[in-house]
Amino acid sequence: MEFRQAATAEASKSYDTEKLRKEYLVESLFVPGELKLVYSHVDRYIIGGVVPTNAAVALEVDLKLIGANSFLERREIGIVNIGGAGTVTADGVDYAMDAKDCLYIGRGTQAVSFASADASNPARYYLISAPAHMTYPTVKAALSEATPQHLGSIANSNERTIYKYIHADGIQSCQLVLGMTLLKPGNMWNTMPSHTHERRSEVYLYFDMPEDGVVFHMMGEPTETRHLVVRNEQAVISPSWSIHSGVGTSNYTFIWAMAGENQSFSDMDMIPMKALR
Numbered sequence: 060m061e062f063r064q065a066a067t068a069e070a071s072k073s074y075d076t077e078k079l080r081k082e083y084l085v086e087s088l089f090v091p092g093e094l095k096l097v098y099s100h101v102d103r104y105i106i107g108g109v110v111p112t113n114a115a116v117a118l119e120v121d122l123k124l125i126g127a128n129s130f131l132e133r134r135e136i137g138i139v140n141i142g143g144a145g146t147v148t149a150d151g152v153d154y155a156m157d158a159k160d161c162l163y164i165g166r167g168t169q170a171v172s173f174a175s176a177d178a179s180n181p182a183r184y185y186l187i188s189a190p191a192h193m194t195y196p197t198v199k200a201a202l203s204e205a206t207p208q209h210l211g212s213i214a215n216s217n218e219r220t221i222y223k224y225i226h227a228d229g230i231q232s233c234q235l236v237l238g239m240t241l242l243k244p245g246n247m248w249n250t251m252p253s254h255t256h257e258r259r260s261e262v263y264l265y266f267d268m269p270e271d272g273v274v275f276h277m278m279g280e281p282t283e284t285r286h287l288v289v290r291n292e293q294a295v296i297s298p299s300w301s302i303h304s305g306v307g308t309s310n311y312t313f314i315w316a317m318a319g320e321n322q323s324f325s326d327m328d329m330i331p332m333k334a335l336r
């Protein structure tokens with residue numbers, strides 16, 4: 060497991076491109092046959108990716124690193140399949156996972172494993188875990204069962220649908236809130252005007268992008284902005300002091316996940332356009 064510390068806004072002002080990427084960008088999560096995990100000290104997320112091929116892959120970590128007897132002893136996890144069909148097994152129960160299906164697994168689940176239906180078109184599971192203080196039931200939801208919210212307009216190049224899976228009125232959790240935003244073709248901007256979240260943080264995974272496509276992910280304090288050049292299936296850690304917006308070379312999809320003081324999707328500190336620098 061790789062570790063990322065929680066850098067301050069003040070320190071981040073002096074970072075060059077390489078340092079900024081090292082702190083905030085997760086470049087490689089999806090490696091065939093492997094479980095990749097990144098531990099962030101921002102809200103103690105564990106961000107992961109797993110691409111099972113011929114054999115199932117277990118959700119395992121060096122337990123000394125998390126000081127627990129199993130991965131989910133004191134954690135919950137949200138899983139979204141962004142690849143071919145597969146199955147996630149949680150304590151002996153199989154959950155069939157098609158593309159864009161989300162599975163929430165509650166605290167205390169002992170054994171989790173990931174499999175693909177077809178190794179030549181494997182499942183690609185994105186994982187996001189946060190500490191949990193109580194157990195909520197394990198629940199699966201397809202995209203069609205998520206709560207949609209249509210936002211934006213073609214005039215502003217930001218027509219998109221936000222699908223909420225794990226949230227106050229959907230799948231219940233201790234602190235994870237998770238959804239997926241699909242931009243319509245011809246639309247490239249998400250979340251502009253931008254916002255911060257003083258009371259929580261956010262992790263973005265960008266995907267459904269062409270190989271040579273990029274998203275310029277905007278970050279930093281509103282008056283001290285920076286950008287990260289993000290490619291397909293890369294993730295960004297967004298601390299509470301940072302805006303998190305993006306513009307792509309074409310439309311794209313992203314999974315956003317949050318943890319912190321509350322689960323209210325609308326708890327955003329909106330930044331007036333004239334305040335941005």
Ligand SMILES: O=C(O)C(=O)C[C@H](O)C(=O)CO
Nearest residue numbers: 219221240249250303315327
């Ligand atoms: O397109 C959007 O707008 C979003 O998806 C919003 C983000 O998910 C977000 O920042 C929620 O806090």
Ligand SMILES: [Zn+2]
Nearest residue numbers: 254256261303
């Ligand atoms: Zn946000």
